[in-house]
Amino acid sequence: MPRFDTDVVHAGRDDLAALGVHAPPIDLSTTYPVHDLEAGTASFDALVGGEASAANPIYARLHNPTVARVEQALATLEGTEACVAFASGMAALTAVLMARRAHGGHVLVVRPLYGTSDHLLASGLCGMEAEFVDADEIAGRRRPDTALVIIETPANPTLDLVDIRAAVEASGGVPVLVDSTFATPVLQNPAAFGARYVLHSATKFLGGHGDVIAGVVCCADEDAKPLRTVRAATGGLLHPLAAYLLHRGLPTLALRVERAQANAESIARRLAAHPGVARVFHPGLGTVRNAGLCRSQMRGAGCLVAFELADGHAAAAAVMRAVRLITPAVSLGSVDSLIQHPAGLTHRVVSPADQQAHGITPGLMRMSVGIEHVEDVWADLEQALAQASSVRERDAA
Numbered sequence: 452m453p454r455f456d457t458d459v460v461h462a463g464r465d466d467l468a469a470l471g472v473h474a475p476p477i478d479l480s481t482t483y484p485v486h487d488l489e490a491g492t493a494s495f496d497a498l499v500g501g502e503a504s505a506a507n508p509i510y511a512r513l514h515n516p517t518v519a520r521v522e523q524a525l526a527t528l529e530g531t532e533a534c535v536a537f538a539s540g541m542a543a544l545t546a547v548l549m550a551r552r553a554h555g556g557h558v559l560v561v562r563p564l565y566g567t568s569d570h571l572l573a574s575g576l577c578g579m580e581a582e583f584v585d586a587d588e589i590a591g592r593r594r595p596d597t598a599l600v601i602i603e604t605p606a607n608p609t610l611d612l613v614d615i616r617a618a619v620e621a622s623g624g625v626p627v628l629v630d631s632t633f634a635t636p637v638l639q640n641p642a643a644f645g646a647r648y649v650l651h652s653a654t655k656f657l658g659g660h661g662d663v664i665a666g667v668v669c670c671a672d673e674d675a676k677p678l679r680t681v682r683a684a685t686g687g688l689l690h691p692l693a694a695y696l697l698h699r700g701l702p703t704l705a706l707r708v709e710r711a712q713a714n715a716e717s718i719a720r721r722l723a724a725h726p727g728v729a730r731v732f733h734p735g736l737g738t739v740r741n742a743g744l745c746r747s748q749m750r751g752a753g754c755l756v757a758f759e760l761a762d763g764h765a766a767a768a769a770v771m772r773a774v775r776l777i778t779p780a781v782s783l784g785s786v787d788s789l790i791q792h793p794a795g796l797t798h799r800v801v802s803p804a805d806q807q808a809h810g811i812t813p814g815l816m817r818m819s820v821g822i823e824h825v826e827d828v829w830a831d832l833e834q835a836l837a838q839a840s841s842v843r844e845r846d847a848a
């Protein structure tokens with residue numbers, strides 16, 4: 452079997468040689484001719500029933516070959532039989548909830564997690580009752596109607612790590628979904644530890660260039676079928692142009708993550724020594740919950756750094772204003788560095804009490820470190836921190 456660094460370049464491209472092309476073709480058809488009605492009916496039934504492909508794609512909500520290629524690539528990278536791609540990470544999570552609803556109405560969710568995931572679950576919009584627990588409470592809170600356990604590791608925004616193996620064990624056969632967006636398949640393969648669903652917001656590192664919104668769920672084929680059925684029924688499709696861009700970015704995934712990870716560790720160390728910074732959260736510094744898992748369950752500490760400014764919200768606002776090279780924006784995993792303020796942006800939808808309980812303080816900033824030269828990134832961050840402290844000095848005067 453090829454190694455990861457080879458798969459990341461070649462996966463999902465198996466049919467290209469036979470097609471006589473080098474780059475994946477983009478199929479934009481919304482519908483496909485059906486001259487043989489019997490065969491068309493069989494294809495229709497197969498696709499609506501959740502099969503990955505059929506002789507005739509019939510209609511683009513049922514199947515698209517450009518999307519199927521990137522799905523195959525991501526299944527290979529996660530070591531799962533299948534992958535189902537959606538219009539966004541949130542569409543992917545919604546589909547899993549809808550598919551699991553048939554197995555019971557209760558879902559256990561380990562906080563903290565991505566703000567909108569938290570909001571979707573807490574709102575009960577998908578007809579599931581979400582109970583928020585700590586990882587060590589999973590076994591005790593399981594009910595006969597518990598249909599899913601959800602964990603996110605590394606977690607957003609504090610980069611706490613959750614032991615996937617332990618969560619699977621505690622779930623006692625209830626399927627575990629791991630949101631592995633922050634890790635990417637370069638650093639972590641949750642299915643190897645027993646996770647049934649591996650979810651990525653492919654908008655982040657997998658896309659990698661800030662120009663694609665997408666979500667994927669990697670899982671066994673048996674679990675993928677209901678997801679395809681939900682996708683066909685609800686229409687949360689990944690557009691083939693977006694699928695092409697996603698696939699286009701994958702060959703550099705390992706290189707991007709390795710470089711950004713080295714930069715992130717360097718930035719984390721410098722932040723830890725900076726007088727304007729009260730705390731730094733980075734698995735590589737050992738300053739997050741279960742940090743040791745970044746060596747056992749992961750193959751590195753990742754590309755994100757969170758830090759708390761000593762001067763709280765005003766200092767965070769000053770940093771957002773002052774950065775020049777680093778983009779002050781939500782999202783993460785792009786080739787360029789991004790910085791944002793979770794309490795004011797991504798985690799607005801989480802109640803103030805829950806923000807407080809999970810370390811989302813007024814001075815907390817989250818940075819997704821890019822692949823630029825680290826000295827240029829640090830120079831920009833350092834001048835922004837200096838402006839933040841001059842705001843404080845002005846306020847004090």
Ligand SMILES: *Cc1c(COP(=O)(O)O)cnc(C)c1O
Nearest residue numbers: 539540541565607632652654665
């Ligand atoms: C961004 C993100 C999501 C949601 O993905 P979208 O593609 O924005 O819908 C879910 N989980 C995590 C960890 C994320 O970072």
